[in-house]
Amino acid sequence: MITPRRPAGFNELLPADQMALNAMISIIRLSYEQHGYAPIETPALELSPVLLAKEGGETAKQVYRFSKGDNDLAMRFDLTIPLARYTAEHYHELTFPFRRYQIQEVWRAEKPQAGRYRQFYQCDIDIVGVDDITADADVLITARNTLKALDLKDAVLKISHRGLLTGFLADKKLDKKNTEVLRIIDKLDKQGEKVVATELAKLGLKKNDITELLKLVTIAGPAKDVLKKLPTIKQPAFTKALLELTQLNKLLTAAGLKSSEFVFDLSIARGLDYYTGMVFETVLTKHQNIGSVCSGGRYDNLLEQYHKEHLPGVGASIGLSRLFSAIKDSLSDAPANPAQVMVISFESQQDAYALSVVKTLHQSNLNAFLYPGHDKIGKQLKYADKLGITFVALVGSYEVEKEMITIKNLKSGEQKQMKLSKAVQFIRKNL
Amino acid sequence: MITPRRPAGFNELLPADQMALNAMISIIRLSYEQHGYAPIETPALELSPVLLAKEGGETAKQVYRFSKGDNDLAMRFDLTIPLARYTAEHYHELTFPFRRYQIQEVWRAEKPQAGRYRQFYQCDIDIVGVDDITADADVLITARNTLKALDLKDAVLKISHRGLLTGFLADKKLDKKNTEVLRIIDKLDKQGEKVVATELAKLGLKKNDITELLKLVTIAGPAKDVLKKLPTIKQPAFTKALLELTQLNKLLTAAGLKSSEFVFDLSIARGLDYYTGMVFETVLTKHQNIGSVCSGGRYDNLLEQYHKEHLPGVGASIGLSRLFSAIKDSLSDAPANPAQVMVISFESQQDAYALSVVKTLHQSNLNAFLYPGHDKIGKQLKYADKLGITFVALVGSYEVEKEMITIKNLKSGEQKQMKLSKAVQFIRKNL
DSSP states (O other): OOOOOOOTTOOOOOHHHHHHHHHHHHHHHHHHHHTTOEEOOOOSEEEHHHHTSSOOHHHHHHSOEEEETTEEEEEOOOSHHHHHHHHHHTGGGSOSSEEEEEEEEEEOOOOOBTTBOSEEEEEEEEEESOOOHHHHHHHHHHHHHHHHHTTOTTEEEEEEEHHHHHHHHHHTTOGGGHHHHHHHHTTHHHHHHHHHHHHHHHTTOOHHHHHHHHHHHTOEEEHHHHHHHOOOOOOHHHHHHHHHHHHHHHHHHHTTOOTTTEEEETTOOOSOTTEEEEEEEEEEGGGGGGOOSEEEEEESOTTTTTOSSOOOEEEEEEEHHHHHHHHGGGSOOOOSSOOSEEEEESSGGGHHHHHHHHHHHHHTTOOEEEOSSOOOHHHHHHHHHHHTOOEEEEEOHHHHHHTEEEEEETTTOOEEEEEHHHHHHHHHHHO | OOOOOOOTTOOOOOHHHHHHHHHHHHHHHHHHHHTTOEEOOOOSEEEHHHHTSSOOHHHHHHSOEEEETTEEEEEOOOSHHHHHHHHHHTGGGSOSSEEEEEEEEEEOOOOOBTTBOSEEEEEEEEEESOOOHHHHHHHHHHHHHHHHHTTOTTEEEEEEEHHHHHHHHHHTTOGGGHHHHHHHHTTHHHHHHHHHHHHHHHTTOOHHHHHHHHHHHTOEEEHHHHHHHOOOOOOHHHHHHHHHHHHHHHHHHHTTOOTTTEEEETTOOOSOTTEEEEEEEEEEGGGGGGOOSEEEEEESOTTTTTOSSOOOEEEEEEEHHHHHHHHGGGSOOOOSSOOSEEEEESSGGGHHHHHHHHHHHHHTTOOEEEOSSOOOHHHHHHHHHHHTOOEEEEEOHHHHHHTEEEEEETTTOOEEEEEHHHHHHHHHHHO
């Protein structure tokens, strides 16, 4: 006998929770489709030399990589690099701008911790092949509408633009330190201004520049206010960023986003190198501790490693597994079975009639099944109750003879004998 | 620059095909839920010593297995063993009979060939914890109804029962050769009676027994006829099988299965050891060449390796990826984007208005997006047409001023200017 157990960091759900998670996936899928994104899926396994072409350091260490036969294989660890590989491989079969969504699991051998798993769902959208601010707006609007569809009314998009910092640093002749400065700024929210100032000094920035920089990146608030507070910096990158943010504010407002639903926050840097324009994160004000639940931004060239075409794009990703584990306690008790009616047959002579009852319930678009076997009625009722099924339909010899069923509402206790056609209406009315 | 490519045997779909596959998954999911099965998902990676506790030979060779840190890991290669592990691990949290469905990918390093992939979807249902023929009927009915929901009207369930052969062999004092005989019989359909007879002779069966056995296992046809044709064999296993098949015929008929939709076919042996009662396969009469698209049966003890409880069960599995690749050419041309309306904004001054149009379309439950940027109208129309989007809504300065839009039906060529509220009705009517 072997103890049944899973590898550390690999979560799995009981049916009620799985139903709740599936409901969320379904909402995200429908919302992405409503916003005109088409689905793709990429394989769990890719060729390591292809998938890891650009990755080094931390990420590469976390990848599940192994050999099988002649193949050096790696498991999907995000949905962006597979999108790049997919887009390059199918370049001539795709229509650009390519609007795709992808809801799949990814695997990373991270240190397991609360709410962090080694297998988790990502739900990504991207518009590839266009550099226009309406695409950035589209991604942000879709992200907000999707979170709203998930009933996350406390979601706030925090938006910034890489060009502001780039412009500022160019103005100070610090262009070459762009990446390092970004990485340090990214820590602002966790480590505070003092630590950041010290690190910037270590990097060789002058005291004055550090003060100005910190003043810049701590600007945050309603879009209109932030646009007024921004300094004047005559650098093309800065000017472009300012124009784009101004237009974004107009577009998001036109699309119905309230000023409480998105802010401009210049501390949002996003650690990842590949962002080049708008960047954003999303916090739930009631669950600040879980960090960003939806992040993304604009990148310059998705296909870099794989293809000569220059394809800019913009995207967003919802970290579903973490989001789910954060909010699942606040979800109302979900049933552990999707059935609305369970049919009970008293004796095997009534099984055939009971199955014809199930058939009729199905034809009336109700979810139903026959309890298999003839355990004691009490046990069967308890079973239906435990699964969260509202109605039980009892079938004995009397019911078969009279072509009726006895319906019991397990929530109210009400019990009635009636014709099947009446029962369907009765159930519908009381669901 | 690295050539973007996938490992051999790993398929991926273009958006139109992915949408068609997703539609099938969605139908299967809804059908399983309608029949009262609850969803679970198990991790892609399991601990090898747990997952491969019982597996030897061919299957073990096909498993993607590797080490990461201290863990000896194996990728999911079917949904049955993970179900056993899950059921044993969560035994005290589950309610029995446990009715679960699971739609996930599995991975096997098989030799790639047409319609056979190294990553493919399985769609399983099982009822665990009960040995009652209504459960067998439930699984068969659900399988047939699900294939019917997929519009596979040519699906025929071929049902048999392990007890017939077991009883026959017991009667001939050949009990000990049960497994080998099963394996040989399983080849009947591919290799024919002669080869099977030769192999049975090699196994040591007498000529007379071989003749009788072949006569038995070639009985096939409408359930009623087969029940009449069966020989009388006074062995408990045979008698039980006969009783169960007789009852199955009644139950399936009561549930609305026509005699053309299921047959009893005693050549169905199912190679797998663990089946102990009813077994079945499903052929599409219009696609015989792809083999069984849905198979399963009754097993004696799911938890064997993991738990002291004795849990019999019955299940079925749809091999979706193979099914999809077989029928996808017969599906009508699917669009490559879920949007029903694409909005075109003539100039950036109209972008905000255009996004408010998109918002209204979304609120009217239409799928819509704004084409990002301001490419030439001809290019944008061609784009919408290529994606299979029916309606285009044009927004220029005139439309903004008059608070109207110009709607163009790309299928009929019809074009009209109207108020947005009218447009929604117009689109709905012509979708």
